Amino acid sequence: MNAFEYARPATLKEAFGLLGSRWGETEILAGGTDLLSLMKNYVATPKRVVSLKSVKELHGVRSTAQGVTIGALTTVEQMLHDKAIGAAFPALTQAAAGIASPQMRNMGTVGGDLCQRPRCWYFRNGFGLLARDEGGRSLVPGGENRYHAILGNEGPAYFVSASSLAPAFIALGAKVKLASAKGAREVLVAEFFRVPKNDSERENVLQPNEILTEIVIPAASRGMHSATYEVRQKEALDWPLATASVALKMQGGKVASARVVLGHVAPIPWRAVDAEKALTGEAISEANAARAGEAAVTGARPLSQNKYKVQLARVAVKRALVAAAKA
Secondary structure: OOOOOEEOOHHHHHHHHOOOOEEEEEEEEOOOOHHHHHHHHHOOOEEEEEEEEHHHOOOOOEEEEEEEEEOOEEEHHHHOOHHHHHHHOOOHHHHOOOOOHHHHHHHHHEHHHHHHOOOHHHHOOOOOOOEEEOOOOEOOOOOOOOOOOOOOOOOOOOOOOOOOHHHHHHHOOOOOEEEOOOOOEEEEEHHEEEOOOOOOOOEOOOOOOOEEEEEEEEEEHHEEEEEEEEEEOOOOOOOOOEEEEEEEEEEOOOEEEEEEEEEOOOOOOEEHHHHHHHHOOOOOHHHHHHHOOOOOOOOOOOOOOHHHHHHHHHHHHHHHHHHHHOO
């Protein structure tokens, strides 16, 4: 990797002063499970790396009347074993447990999971975020696209959002806090992700001079029935092929409201609104869950090698709903 300046501030104020105004100048180091591999492959070549490990306020889980706040530097392992989260938000602990590598869970952070870059092999091999050739045409539709998007892939992006935790956070109505030297703002996790229009943009609304400091799950989500179901090619050291996180508000044995979010099938975590509508006012049965799974993939546009993902997404939604209803 290229030589770089390393900084380890003790406070957020110090960290803000070390950040750059443009992407690529400075990178933030949390657990390092993503950034270091990007730097080794020369996909990221920052002049300065700012480690946040010594910023104490970014660590830990806190329960308040407003909800549960998770510091961005809290590790996946710490969150996985937090009793308050485990009791109230099974969708989140199930998503965290899906990160099968103990090393990744102990080093990787919750904030880092939300901010990690796409795992697209074109991007990781230096072809840019949108994987275009010299003539500006995308390499993905006619290339190796087994693990690429089946939803939201009308263009220009075909990669899939890599976050394991984002679908569960979105289903639970969580927000992230983004802070800079000028102040802080809150953004719904559902609105944190975006589809970049060019290679100079990122996959989220975070600015180069901002830090994701915490994630807040609202107290209202505590009473919801939730679950996450993942479909994987292998159980260890791999990303899922498709996931579904669901959160249900039940009333009299029927669904009063639902959130259904797919992962690893679109450039952003995919809110399956048609599935949510199909569930409202219905009891959760095998048949109704299957119909919701079918509705979840409405408008899917599989590429030449990834049609199988459509069925996997259907199954993930059905099984997540059945599990949530039993919770």
